[in-house]
Amino acid sequence: MGGAALDLIVSEIAELSRGVRSFTLRDPLGRSLPSFAPGSSIAVQLGGGGRNSYSLTGSGRRPDHYSISVRLDDAGRGGSRWMHGLSVGDEVAVSAPSSAFPPVLSARHHLLIAGGIGVTPILSHARAAAEWGRSFDVVYAYGEGGGAHRDELERLSGGRMTVCGSRAALQAHLASALLDQPLGAHLYVCGPVAMIGAVQAAARAAGWPESRIHAEAFTPPTLDPGEPFEARLLGLGRTIRVDSGVTLLDALLAENVPVPNLCRQGVCGECRVAVRAPSGSRRADARGPAGIDHRDSFLTDEEKDRGDCLMPCVSRPRGETLELEL
Template sequence: MTMTLETVAGEGVAGGLALTVCEARLLCPGIRHVVLADPGGRALPSFTPGSHIAVEWAEGRRNSYSLTGPSLEPDHYAISVRLDENGHGGSRWIHDLQPGQTIRVSLPRSAFAPVLNARHHVLIAGGIGVTPILSHVRAAVEWGRSFEVVYSFRDRLGAHADELAALCGERLVTVSTPEELAGHLVPVLADQPLGTHVYTCGPAPMISAVADWARDCGWPPGRVHSEAFGAGPLPAGAPFAAKLGRSGMIVPVPSGTSLLEALLDKGINVPNLCRQGVCGECRLSVRGGEIEHRDMFLTDEEKASGDSIMPCVSRAAGDRLEIEL
């Protein structure tokens, strides 16, 4: 018999889940591992490897985190979260969670799934970017897919390194510097069979470097996949005003405040998840004005067209921006 999990309502988690923290511990300095389960012990919805959930950490505030555990009818969801001292408080909230607390999360979503008909998978993780890669590895082992993993991390900061080693055996290579990464990965990319796909999750400079190396080795763009884990600290930016095209309302956006925050503070509902310019959930259409693009979601062509903005990170390049709201 199929049993219905307890669902919760609310912006961003409508149709989501109310889950209980059953484990919370440090994996390594600055990275906390949290295990969530249904209060009634029922199986949770299955998910595609590379999926994430949005965790609501305050009213109208949520952050997205990759799922690291088993993906088929799991009895728990697991996330590993790096403490961001420069963030808005979401990671600190996660680090303060204790077993027994109940939290609200969205259903899993994926924008970084494995290509099922790929001949071989080259999986590259940088720092906390290991979380979706671990999910990929679990599925690859379970389904007997051909894969190899390169994990770049600094000393003592290799979250899940032991777990990856147990899953991968000789298919795992660890490095600790950009030079070591290039020294190992460039020859790998230069000698891959047709039908191989490469997946990178980590900081933006590493993703850019891997994409450049793949291009130089003749890889078609369709076989190169990536997911960044955030834009990192951004300049406060100059103040500007956003005009809402439908109502004519003017919304001031002070320096240090994102356009998304300014809109939400005015009671204007804008769907959002990651708030880091990665997921694309908060994308808005732009009617007029120049944009200072800071996101990692829009393509170069989309940014050049000037008709879309990710308000969680991007700003007006001038003193006024008109958006389709």
Template sequence: MSDELKLVVARTRMLCADVREIVLDDPTGAILPSFPAGSHIAVEWFPGQRNSYSLTGPSVEPERYSISVRLDPAGRGGSRWAHELRVGDTVRISPPRSEFAPVATARHHLLLAGGIGVTPILSHVRAAVLWRRSFEVVYAHRSGAAPHLDEMSALCGDRLTVAESRERFWENVTPALARSPLGTHLYVCGPASMVDAVTAAATAAGWPSGRVHSEPFAAGAVTGGTAFTARLARSGIELAVASDISLLDALREHGAQVPSLCGRGVCGECRLTVRGGPVDHRDSYLTDDERDLGDSIMACVSRAAATHLELDL
């Protein structure tokens, strides 16, 4: 990351059994770059390996950055690395960036969070309070696993509804989708299944797609598809992409310099041009129209939908 920031761990704390908050400071005490609510940073946990985490703290001239990391025992190792950080350790990060920022002109903001998906929603709430925007929040979580609930309660007051079951979540979300005033924007972050269900419900309730914003905290599976061959059109080289490796990793093993930040199909950094072959889209970045064109792929999560894929590389 050529424009990386080098910060130090100032403090950490466990928010619940598997979620750790990590606070990062500039070693010189400088004010850090401001960012739009809903932004994330890419944290380098191993050379060439980065995970993206939402910023949860104040966004205007912040003195520090705060992230919350859920331990994923089945992950690649980034979350475990984060859970082992100690005060004083140096952490390399990208500058903040956002594909999930609030729309400042919205008449009302309906914010829906599921589990660790509360992290960007907390950032939205801070901005809404700061700028005195109209908003309400529904926060769904498992019993005993509600990171940042105290902060959300303090900031939101009676504008927060907490749901510890799917039934309770929909008891509140369904009428909210029906009653929200014209000009309301909907923001949802949580498991992909939750995001898909909320998006479908909003569409059925007549919400325009431009007023529905989502960020799944986990993209579709990187692996598990059929093995395929990726042909690099400029060089004529063909690469075998096994079912247990991502296209991005296969390209990097070959030496291709493909940029990437989030590794979740969210940021769009690893977008590649497709010259031929169908794509199994597993990202949450491309629009439906862009997917229908069939000329782009997010290399970190998406795969070929057949045995061959030709790339403009």
């Protein structure tokens, strides 16, 4: 895990909506936990040896507990099923909080947009904005059976929340809402990848600069499985094979090569590794001069153009080999 591991116990479990449960985690000795910025997450060590990242929904100022909410995903890797199998009193190991989705404190106004279980970091932002008296509005879109944390968001927002029950309703609301914002406002969106893309496109069309649009996906996009390749670990003097459909990160971890990681979606930047230019490229492509298929949303365009690093959780080379500074 990135940072010092914390051994906590489950002190409370609540059913929030269909398939969504909240978990309250506390130190067994009642000690305070590390503070965190809005939009932060913790990685929970799962029983099968993996780990999942979950957004913290409580207050980050001198917390005596951590709160996370988990949607049961039958199509996932089993992490949510393991979490939903926990009981009060069970022990869990978590990482220290890390933030890849913080608010911009100098923003004149915060427009917070949540889709489904993407409400969790948005709730954290709304809580902090209410605590500090910052200007904000909330837009919450969810389908039938959803609405986790709706009551709390309504209370925090003081009537400044709009609920959308469909994608069409969200698009219709944003058509005017994105134009009716004060100069210096910042937009934050979390939800499914398709929803985030639609919100970002609408914001750009409304004239929002990229520097004021912030996003975090809670479900990874469906990626091309890619071609198999060999990863040469220059420092270790080893070569490992990465098959089609297997991420470079998973291949490295399976070979007991330690790589810090958290979100596994190309968002947080935790697993960034340095590379040398791959050889044997199968095709020319405009997506990166070093033959890397950058699929993350963390690196800047300039960093991708340099071609000296990649996020192994999602990105791959276009050629048959990749040399890593590991």
